[in-house]
Amino acid sequence: MADVGLIDHAGTDARVDSKALEGPRGARPRRVLSRRNIILYGTLFVVAAYYLLPLYVMVVTSLKGMPEIRLGNVFSPPMEITFEPWVKAWATACTGLNCDGLSRGFWNSVRITIPSVILSIAIASVNGYALSLWRFKGANLFFTILIVGAFIPYQVMLYPIVIILREMGIYGTLTGLVLVHTIFGMPILTLLFRNYFASVPEELFKAARVDGAGFWGIYFKIMLPMSLPIFVVAMILQVTGIWNDFLFGVVYTKPGVYPMTVQLNNIVNSVQGVKEYNVNMAATIITGLVPLIVYFASGKLFVRGIAAGAVKG
Template sequence: MSTTISTPSVPRTAARRRSRFTPARVGVYAFLLTAALFFLLPLYVMLVTSVKPMEEIRLGNLLALPAHFTLQPWSVAWQSACTGLDCNGIRVGFWNSVRIVVPSTIVSIFIGAVNGYALSFWRPRGAGVLFAVLMMGAFIPVQVMIYPLVRVLASVHLFSSLPGIIVIHTIFGMPVMTLLFRNYYAAIPLELFKAARIDGGGFWRIFIQLMLPMSTPIIVVALIMQVTGIWNDFILGLVFAGTKNLPMTVQLNNIINTTTGERLYNVNMAATILTSMVPLAIYFISGRWFVRGIASGAVKG
């Protein structure tokens, strides 16, 4: 006759609860909480300041919630804030940024995908040298190339124009886009490409019908990187876009640093949040795809 000895479950549960609050875990949570507060506090100040009237802001209670909630600063920032001598709000810069970002992103991603595909599967003579030259371009500071690019664009009559700033962003985005797509395609089995060649596929047919449908994760990564990078750009837009095509970041700088009239801090904060809305929305919406694309080979190779 066998006997079973049962152990009480309460001590085990208590031990598990005690093990959850080790000094190391408490330290990790304390660090994460401190880091979150460090990054969220400026956002909180911006939000509460943007919905306060100026009379309340002058009291100096920076962290206090608004006693009189108002969205008028947002309306002023969007429609009638002065960016220098023009008082048409930051909406002008928003549409300029859209006109710059959309074609620059599409063209740079397409060229980077074609370059990565050619370097990974077709491997023309001197492919390694070409790839090294492209990578060198990714590490040259932008400031070093501004003057030569100004001279080149001026000679072809593209300086201070919308096509000119699109060409500039395409050039600066091409090395990183090529690296992303080359490393992604390097993880695809070569036998798949050889099978497509046996079936009679040419360069463009294999790329469009086979490689592009398989590239959704890395295209999303490239899309996030290019949109946020081009949207947040300041110096290239300031130099190459021209006065009629200034992007939103340049318009924001003009609003904040204007010397005419009273300094409206609530309008400045509202304009700053409006400028950052597009990159934040992209990260929140596409964050899962970004992680999936990185894990699918964006940093392999």
């Protein structure tokens, strides 16, 4: 479709390739080095290089020693590869008085992410299931409020949640943060599951009810096993989202239990001491590693996740 349309556009090629148009079937013989291809792939390669550049700079900087960095070219590959910055970033970099490196933040983030992902998906999947197959009066009203709520800037709800968590006695703890992530993950996940379960054939649901299965029976025995892909999509969405969170971490936890992103920011943007750019970049990569691995491992499912997350309704 589109590439054939280009023939008209690409002046000189139009005459060369026009013979191919006479044949009704089969692939059009193409010259690899047509002007169109050079422009097309040239643009794509330049843009791709631009997008990859920061990743490249991060990696090479983290492998250089400070003397080499002071010589001054961020793009040059390391003359002498050293892993010391990585070790230092992980084990001994300082934030305030703590000098046990990013490892503390990493484990905090793990302890935040795992329960948040499990809890938010468990709640949202059951919610979506109830909304699509067991609708009750008023359910849609609450769902509408939930979806509209997804557009409200978090800043508006920051302080009321502080009060709620303080009343519950979990302000400043990991438990509190897990609860916050569960709350803010709910709109998008509920929508995701509701839409998915709504596409399940109704006969299946009716047959199960005739056989005497109840609300939980149908959920655990029928819906759960047949909707694993959507659970994976939800997991990708939540793992990257929660791991990358900064605002909730900084508002609802205290320095000892700061998640990794907050600790990373404190390490790199601390005003004390000499700036160690190689350690900073190593710390930055380490923090980005988890979502990057999830991204590269999940491939098209990630795209599906953000498309589901982005295009509401």
